[in-house]
Amino acid sequence: MAIEATLKVLNDMEAAGVLGEHAIGGAVAAFLYIEPGATFDLDVFTAWKPAHGSLLTPQPLYEYLMNRGYGDYEMEAIIIEGWAVQFLPLGTPLLEEALIQAVDIQIKGVPTRVFTREHLMAISLQTGRPKDMARLLQFIEEGSADMEQFAEILQRHMLLRAWNAFKARYLPPL
Amino acid sequence: MKAHRLEEMFAAKQARRKRLANLSIGRKVDLIEQLHQLGRTMIGARESLPKPAGRRESH
Numbered sequence: 001m002a003i004e005a006t007l008k009v010l011n012d013m014e015a016a017g018v019l020g021e022h023a024i025g026g027a028v029a030a031f032l033y034i035e036p037g038a039t040f041d042l043d044v045f046t047a048w049k050p051a052h053g054s055l056l057t058p059q060p061l062y063e064y065l066m067n068r069g070y071g072d073y074e075m076e077a078i079i080i081e082g083w084a085v086q087f088l089p090l091g092t093p094l095l096e097e098a099l100i101q102a103v104d105i106q107i108k109g110v111p112t113r114v115f116t117r118e119h120l121m122a123i124s125l126q127t128g129r130p131k132d133m134a135r136l137l138q139f140i141e142e143g144s145a146d147m148e149q150f151a152e153i154l155q156r157h158m159l160l161r162a163w164n165a166f167k168a169r170y171l172p173p174l
Numbered sequence: 175m176k177a178h179r180l181e182e183m184f185a186a187k188q189a190r191r192k193r194l195a196n197l198s199i200g201r202k203v204d205l206i207e208q209l210h211q212l213g214r215t216m217i218g219a220r221e222s223l224p225k226p227a228g229r230r231e232s233h
Contacts, residue, residue: 003207028206035194036205038213083210107203141188142195 003028004108005081006042009070011110018064022046023102023113025088025095025123027135032105033117034138040074042083045099045115047090058087094119094126094157118150125154125162137170 013019023029026043062078065071070080077084090096098119105114115123121139124132139145154163197205 003203003210031206031209032199032202033195035191036202036209038209038216039206040210040213040217105199108200138191142191144195 002081002108003042003083004110006083006085007107007110007112009065009068009080010044010085011112013061013064016064018060019087020047021099021113023099023115025098025115025120026086029114030117030120030124030135030139032114033120033144034135034142040084041077042085043088044085045088045090045095047099061087092126092157094122094153094159097153097156098123116149117145118153121145121150122153122157122159125159125166126157128162133166133170136166140171 010019010022014022022044023046024042025045026041027037027039028042031037031039065078065080070078072079074084077086079085088095090099098115101119102113102115105112117139121136124136124139154160194202194205
């Protein structure tokens with residue numbers, strides 16, 4: 001299942017105006033920075049485009065895909081070229097910032113954008129499920145994050161208390 | 175298990191993580207695709223497992 005075919009569809013959607021600026025987050029983005037593990041979904045974060053008025057809705061996006069034969073769903077994800085793609089709104093200021101500061105990369109020749117590792121770490125902390133905590137721990141253990149930049153993100157998004165709780169629980173002093 | 179054996183295992187795990195984390199994006203994407211395929215295969219296999227029997231009523 002070649003991910004570049006999926007990414008190309010996303011870029012075509014952006015060119016057609018049904019998908020706004022977007023970036024990859026979630027596990028696939030994390031696995032570009034840390035040891036990869038199994039994943040089923042491709043999480044695409046985007047601001048919905050307004051449709052026929054001022055309401056923000058994902059409807060044109062799904063209609064566009066349906067018209068091109070992408071009509072299969074798995075839970076809340078739509079199957080695009082073999083990948084279950086979840087279109088996720090920018091529900092928090094942290095996600096909005098993550099999209100603005102996402103980095104441009106090429107995946108097998110297809111240009112795309114991914115969240116920075118420091119934003120992925122902060123999003124993991126904010127989301128707070130056990131698998132997010134495990135991922136954050138992995139980022140820290142691999143030691144390649146810019147901890148100063150991470151600290152600034154935590155401060156901006158009022159995550160210092162959550163970070164201190166995480167440290168007390170998972171990073172006991174040596 | 176002896177402490178030095180645990181330390182060896184931890185060091186090997188860290189080395190593997192570092193090696194994987196330092197792969198090129200292209201190689202990582204290959205790996206992600208393989209793991210994605212593996213995950214889907216395992217889900218298919220899981221669905222073919224016999225369903226757990228219902229809990230017996232206690233009287």
